[in-house]
Amino acid sequence: MENRKVWDPVVRLTHWGVALGIVLNGAVIDDESKFHTRVGYTVLALVVLRLVWGLVGSRHARFADFPPNPSASMDQLSDMVSGRKRIHLGHTPLGALMIYNLWASILLIGLSGYMMTTTAFWGIEWVEEMHELFANWVYFSALLHVVAVILESRRTGVNLPRSMVTGVKSVPSEKV
Structure with a gap:
């Protein structure tokens, strides 16, 4: 196994801070x-x-390292079905799609939450419903994310949760 520094402190702080805030x-x-x-x-x-x-962070923090790529995501699904173990140092293609989903959904929760505090939208039912809809979507997505991280960790032999805590991924040398 080879230890590779992947996740910088900003990535880890924002990841765990968002997770804690959503749970709270x-x-x-x-x-x-x-x-x-x-x-x-x-x-x-x-x-x-x-x-x-x-936009400005370390290599694996940058959008260029994990663009939304449906084709690569389908390849990853194919890998999962066929048992092929392809190691991604940064985010996986499916992980990237989940990240963009979560960020967009959280931004919409924030927008609708803000709208609910204004006189123009206070008490408007569709705004509250939008807030609740996206909150529930984030809870579902986060649960799916956790399950996928556990399954991918077991499937690939790379402890993904530990890497998001320590910033270091332990990956098989021949797979990097």
């Missing part, structure tokens, strides 16, 4: 509290920071 707002904090709003804006700020970091 979804399962712990009362939706009507000011703390819910503060946590929501913090999550939004972390996503914006990550988007900026996608």
